[in-house]
Amino acid sequence: MKIIRAKDYNDMSRKAANIISAQIIMKPHCVLGLATGGTPVGTYKQLVEWYNKGDLDLSEVTTVNLDEYRGLPRDHEQSYWHFMHVHFFDLVNIDPSRIHLPEGTDPDAAAACARYDQIIHDLGGIDLQLLGIGIDGHIGFNEPGAAFELGTHCVDLTESTIEANKRFFASREEVPRQAYTMGIKTIMQARKVLLAVSGGSKAEIVKQAFFGPVTPEVPASILQMHPDVTLVGDEEALHLI
Ligand code: F6R
Numbered sequence: 161m162k163i164i165r166a167k168d169y170n171d172m173s174r175k176a177a178n179i180i181s182a183q184i185i186m187k188p189h190c191v192l193g194l195a196t197g198g199t200p201v202g203t204y205k206q207l208v209e210w211y212n213k214g215d216l217d218l219s220e221v222t223t224v225n226l227d228e229y230r231g232l233p234r235d236h237e238q239s240y241w242h243f244m245h246v247h248f249f250d251l252v253n254i255d256p257s258r259i260h261l262p263e264g265t266d267p268d269a270a271a272a273c274a275r276y277d278q279i280i281h282d283l284g285g286i287d288l289q290l291l292g293i294g295i296d297g298h299i300g301f302n303e304p305g306a307a308f309e310l311g312t313h314c315v316d317l318t319e320s321t322i323e324a325n326k327r328f329f330a331s332r333e334e335v336p337r338q339a340y341t342m343g344i345k346t347i348m349q350a351r352k353v354l355l356a357v358s359g360g361s362k363a364e365i366v367k368q369a370f371f372g373p374v375t376p377e378v379p380a381s382i383l384q385m386h387p388d389v390t391l392v393g394d395e396e397a398l399h400l401i
Pocket of ligand 1: 194195196197198199200226227291292293294298299300301
């Protein structure tokens with residue numbers, strides 16, 4: 161595992177964007193696994209800036225996002241589809257037909273998940289998977305206790321995740337209770353993993369995930385077994401390691 165220490169959120173975002181940008185330059189037709197949440201917003205902003213300067217071309221890139229709320233239509237303001245378009249896809253030259261997220265409104269959960277795994281398989285797998293980490297150690301929506309061997313599946317969100325995500329909704333009641341997420345197996349099959357983290361509230365879980373026992377109780381801890389993981393974090397997030 162490589163650990164890259166950044167000064168603050170902006171520095172962390174620039175360093176994460178540098179790694180993604182290097183991936184795109186080395187393999188223009190790469191498959192990027194992407195994440196939503198607060199952490200990668202600065203990374204996407206930096207990538208957009210480099211695109212606007214003419215330093216980055218995303219025309220051949222394919223993306224597969226980690227997760228999507230179950231039940232939210234794509235145009236819902238809080239859908240991850242919407243988030244990704246507002247923060248990234250609408251601002252760069254990515255081909256819309258190469259953008260993939262789980263289909264949140266498919267009522268047949270098993271079919272939606274199987275189709276998503278098939279898409280990733282047909283693309284030849286993920287070259288670089290960007291991840292954030294929840295304060296309980298979740299990656300994607302793989303909450304504590306999630307089986308390591310799962311592909312894309314439907315999950316019930318934990319109270320802690322509903323609580324953390326309610327800031328984006330008008331009320332707690334509006335936060336969806338389920339989501340479709342890539343499983344740990346899908347994430348572990350990515351050729352490279354880049355986990356970005358910022359802020360003191362994540363320091364303890366970062367220590368547990370990367371230096372504690374590998375256990376489903378801390379889903380991110382499985383990344384200790386991945387052959388190519390880069391952890392990029394700011395001083396506050398990495399101060400315990
Ligand atoms: C987002 C995702 C989540 C977040 C995690 C951290 O697609 O799958 O696992 O990465 O909840 O969220 P932030 O970055 O908001 O702290």
